[in-house]
Amino acid sequence: MRLSSLKELDDELILKALSEGNRLALAELYERYWYALYRVALQKTKSQEIAEELVQDLFVQLWQKRASLAVRRADFYLFSALKYSVIDYIKRQIVHEKFQQYQQTFGSQVDESTEEQLAYHDLVGTIETELLKLPAKTQEVFRLSRFEGQTIPEISERLALTDKAVEYHLSKALKLLRAQLRDYSFVLLLILVAQG
The missing domain is CATH 1.10.1740.10 (RNA polymerase sigma factor, region 2, helix turn helix motif)
Structure with a gap:
């Protein structure tokens, strides 16, 4: 045609x-x-x-x-x-701006202490390393939920998955992070309870 x-x-x-x-x-x-x-x-x-x-x-x-x-x-x-x-897009911008504000507010405190700065970078590196152990779809679901603030229905629609599948991937990621990030209990708590 x-x-x-x-x-x-x-x-x-x-x-x-x-x-x-x-x-x-x-x-x-x-x-x-x-x-x-x-x-x-x-x-x-x-x-x-x-x-x-x-x-x-x-x-x-x-x-x-x-x-x-x-x-x-x-x-x-x-x-x-x-x-x-x-x-x-607007939601991602809001999340990004909140993260920027957090860094501006607390970043200077981290900069004051080399030990805290190293611990912060260690945490970020550990989260990234642990996420890479998961299947790509599970990583994507976790990032959309916890880093971009998307809800389960939003992720379902975006990735063409059922709500149950999204919940499964999220649960799988959280289970791994709980096991691997015990030393970062406060930050881990923030990650685990953050609303998607």
């Missing part, structure tokens, strides 16, 4: 072609919607780079989920998915 012939089709038929693995269908949807999506993302994020990245990721996800899509209206689906992507 040629791209020129796709231009004459409605969304439903384009989505059907997409679900069958037609890359030209993806290109046609991109051509139809990218600019409108980009404008919305730009308005919400105030960053051209972030807006472009969010829209690009949206189409990558659309391609990855093409076989399981049950969508009739591409515009509704794409703008709804973009809304959640923007919300996720």
Whole structure:
């Protein structure tokens, strides 16, 4: 099927072609919607780079989920998915800003003591080392939950997993960290009880 012939089709038929693995269908949807999506993302994020990245990721996800899509209206689906992507981005920014504030508030205290600084870096290194022992999906679920502050339903939707699967991966990661980070009891407590 040629791209020129796709231009004459409605969304439903384009989505059907997409679900069958037609890359030209993806290109046609991109051509139809990218600019409108980009404008919305730009308005919400105030960053051209972030807006472009969010829209690009949206189409990558659309391609990855093409076989399981049950969508009739591409515009509704794409703008709804973009809304959640923007919300996720804003949440990550909030978490990042809180972490920056924490570092500004307590970082100077850590800098005052070489021993505390070494302990802090040791803890961060230990967490990263222990996480790397886990399967990639378990690592990803843990990072989204504890480092980016996402909820179980949000992670489920983002990774196309059931809530139970997300809970399983989270439980697996926490079990390992509990066993390996006993010496860092206070920080470990913060990690374990942090709400996702």
